[in-house]
Amino acid sequence: MRFMRTSSPNQLRGPKDRAPETMKVPKGLQPLIDDGVIDEVIRSLKSGKEATVYVVRSGMHLRCAKVYRDMSQRSFQRRAQYQEGRKVRGSRETRAMNRSTRFGRREQEHEWKNAEVDALYRLMAADVRVPRPFGYFNDVLIMELVRDASGDPAPRLGEVELTPEVAREYHGFLMRQVVRMLSLGLIHGDLSEFNVLLAPEGPVIIDLPQVVNASVNNAAFAMLERDVNNIRATLGRFAPELLQTEFAREMWMLYEQGELHPDSRLTGRVVREELPVDPGSVIQLIEDAREEAIRRRLGREEQVG
Numbered sequence: 109m110r111f112m113r114t115s116s117p118n119q120l121r122g123p124k125d126r127a128p129e130t131m132k133v134p135k136g137l138q139p140l141i142d143d144g145v146i147d148e149v150i151r152s153l154k155s156g157k158e159a160t161v162y163v164v165r166s167g168m169h170l171r172c173a174k175v176y177r178d179m180s181q182r183s184f185q186r187r188a189q190y191q192e193g194r195k196v197r198g199s200r201e202t203r204a205m206n207r208s209t210r211f212g213r214r215e216q217e218h219e220w221k222n223a224e225v226d227a228l229y230r231l232m233a234a235d236v237r238v239p240r241p242f243g244y245f246n247d248v249l250i251m252e253l254v255r256d257a258s259g260d261p262a263p264r265l266g267e268v269e270l271t272p273e274v275a276r277e278y279h280g281f282l283m284r285q286v287v288r289m290l291s292l293g294l295i296h297g298d299l300s301e302f303n304v305l306l307a308p309e310g311p312v313i314i315d316l317p318q319v320v321n322a323s324v325n326n327a328a329f330a331m332l333e334r335d336v337n338n339i340r341a342t343l344g345r346f347a348p349e350l351l352q353t354e355f356a357r358e359m360w361m362l363y364e365q366g367e368l369h370p371d372s373r374l375t376g377r378v379v380r381e382e383l384p385v386d387p388g389s390v391i392q393l394i395e396d397a398r399e400e401a402i403r404r405r406l407g408r409e410e411q412v413g
């Protein structure tokens with residue numbers, strides 16, 4: 109086992125789970141049962157802000173069904189920042205989406221829900237490890253159920269203890285995934301310890317309805333930096349030297365220069381192109397900092413004594 113779970117797994121076997129006759133089929137999933145897309149709803153996995161996620165059975169396979177919630181006015185506005193620059197079909201739709209008409213809202217809502225399935229297909233094709241999508245039916249995304257070694261739904265990155273070696277390995281892997289996404293022009297936009305699952309072979313990135321178009325969104329770099337730094341902070345708890353890395357800036361510089369490739373190898377260090385540095389002034393800065401630290405320590409000792 110590469111990681112220690114700190115939460116109890118959402119087990120799938122066990123007497124409580126196996127009671128499909130008592131699990132009322134949720135309204136959003138009934139049309140999929142009627143159409144034979146799925147055969148059974150096993151259990152609900154998690155009810156989040158944007159969606160409820162279920163474990164379902166299709167024939168012989170367990171899958172994951174994500175049923176999107178309709179938007180509230182507040183989340184509708186919040187989402188607008190992510191959708192900047194997304195392509196929609198025609199100019200009528202674009203105009204409607206910009207105005208807050210009922211039609212515009214419906215279009216935007218439709219767009220949001222579709223964005224995740226589109227992103228999953230694109231990312232899978234580009235060899236980014238995401239859950240394999242099996243289609244989108246009536247506002248429900250059916251995808252691979254990511255599992256742990258014993259077959260239970262996989263834990264989130266934020267729910268495990270890692271050794272420094274494994275933390276470094278996951279960090280390297282996730283940075284390569286972010287590079288692959290960015291070289292397609294995509295930024296996750298909500299990447300964190302809650303949206304990375306751990307399968308036995310490594311991390312799997314989930315939850316992509318807010319995926320951001322890097323080339324047209326004004327906040328693109330800020331979002332990339334937040335994504336990359338969330339992962340750095342989570343894994344830096346186990347391998348503190350990761351906290352010194354600067355992958356977001358490095359990726360972004362290459363991306364802007366048109367030199368980022370899916371397999372670009374990064375260093376995590378950025379050579380800042382600033383004014384030439386005068387070595388004398390650097391030494392002075394170090395001296396000042398040292399003096400300041402001594403002064404602070406003396407101050408504390410005075411207070412204590």
Ligand SMILES: Nc1ncnc2c1ncn2[C@@H]1O[C@H](COP(=O)(O)OP(=O)(O)OP(=O)(O)O)[C@@H](O)[C@H]1O
Binds near residue numbers: 159261303314316
């Ligand atoms: N393909 C999957 N395989 C296994 N578990 C999954 C899968 N997709 C989602 N989950 C579980 O369901 C949870 C919610 O999924 P997701 O993050 O996509 O939805 P969300 O509505 O955005 O949730 P939140 O508001 O908590 O971020 C995940 O944290 C994960 O535990």
Ligand SMILES: [Mg+2]
Binds near residue numbers: 156302303315
């Ligand atoms: Mg999530």
